[in-house]
Amino acid sequence: MAATGGSIEKCFKETATHLKVKEFYGKVLKKTTDLKTDACVASSGPVPAHIRHALNMVHPEVIAKYYGCGLVVPECMEACQVLDLGSGSGRDCYMLSKLVGEKGNVTGIDMTEKLLEVARTYTDYHTQAFGYKAPNIRFVQGYLEALNEAGIEGSAYDICISNGAVNLCPDKKPVLQEAYRVLKEGGELYFSDVYSSGRLTEEIRNSNVLWGECLSGALWWEDLMQLAEEVGFSPPRFVSGAAIKVFNKEMQDILGDFKFLSATYRLFKVPRGAGKPREVVYQGGITGMEESFSLDSQYTFKVNEVVEVDGDVAEILTRSRFSDKFTMLPPGGPSQTCGASPKAGAVNPFELIHHRSDVPGSTTGGCCGTQPTGCCN
CATH class of the missing domain: 3.40.5.100 (Ribosomal Protein L9; domain 1)
Structure with a gap:
């Protein structure tokens, strides 16, 4: 994949929401302690050793300028082509650059130029630190709703990841459509984001601070099921989640009875309903x-x-x-599962987290966790 840098020629039209989000992440937010919710708090769950090692190799300034949440690291990544939707300062991209190895490739895309400047500064540093002969990473400026305009090829990626960025897009369907387009057959969208217990009111959706806090753009979890079906993905698989706490009284009054959680889902580009148990x-x-x-x-x-x-x-x-x-195993053979039955159907994440104590905040941390401690500094 050819390297791409600098500004893009925009046909996609920025909305007022895009401008608010860029202002918040480019100028207003300076550190994670500025946040008024724990939507950007790392999970306390254990991090596998190979991921810890990769993360420890990322340059400190990249980590310090990273405003994502937790870690979003799917399994089985060696030699994969990976696209990070909303890559920010590049922390996840550089970690993934190490995990995919020299035969793999990572592309990060973000709409905030100030964060991309930080990410691009350290390409050579990480190439040398990982012992690679050439960079296996690139960063492009663009919008998640219009990956094609940023030069992101179709059917080119094994995995798309996103860490708390999809909810910052006012219209989620084009984001899912573009992710579906750029994935190879059998590819996966593995992403952590914020979800609501119902469709949000206009008052909530119009709140500038709540947009930056990742709440105004939260998708009703049932709408994710519908959008995935419309786009062509197989039914979303709920991986993990954790409830979000709101510390600010003024925000609590605006949010009313709505509940929020951070959840990690995986969506695959495979035919829906084609398989049998x-x-x-x-x-x-x-x-x-x-x-x-x-x-x-x-x-x-x-x-x-x-x-x-x-x-x-x-x-x-x-x-x-x-x-x-x-x-x-061949179909129709003698069962060896002791009467176990396949588990089909959509999972209500709010009910699952409320009733089960064995649902983690994700092994490597979702978009938020359960401990109110900063995640990136």
Whole structure:
């Protein structure tokens, strides 16, 4: 992929919301302690050693200027082509640059030039630190709703990630459409973001501070299910989540009875409803997941254990980058799952988090967590 830099020639029209968000992240927000909610607080969950090692190699200034939340790191990334939607100062991109290896490639896209300037400054530094012969990373300026205008190719990426940036876009459907377009068949959109318990009022959606705090743009979780279907993704898989706390009394009064959570979802570019329930066996081989692999909150696979999965998951495991990590048992054979049944259907994340204590804030941290401590400084 050719390097791209500088400003883009814009056909996509910025909205007032885009300008407010750029103002907030480019000028108003100076440090994480300026925030009035814990929507940008790291999870207290354990971080696998190989991810910790990669993160520790990122330049301190890149980390200091990073206003994302937690860590969003999908599994099985070696040699993958990765696109980071809303890359900010580049912390996640450089970490992913190490994880994908010299044969992989990472592209970061953001609309805020001040943050991109920080990211681009340290390309050579990280190339040398990782021992690469040439950079495997680039940063482009553009909008998540119009990746094509920033020169992002179609059907070029194995994985798109996003860390609390989709909710900053006023119209979510074009973002999902563009992510779907640039993914390869079998590719994945793995992203952490803020969701609401219902469709938000105009008062909330028009609040400047609440936009910057990632609440005004929160999507009703049921609308994500609908938008994913309209775009063509398989049904979203809920990975993890945590409730968001609002510290500010004035904000609490505006928000009323609405509840918010940070949630990580994975959406795959595989045919919807095409598969049938199957029995599968995880063979291991995923870095950091040698003994067991959790696809989402419903399915955890232990090495050499037979698990029956629903049709959508069967399609994912057959067509995605995980395909060589699983053995699909012949259909119609004798069941070895002791009567277990596949778990289909959408998960209500608010109910799941409320009723279950075993739902983590994500192994590597979602867009927010449960501990009110700053995440990036």
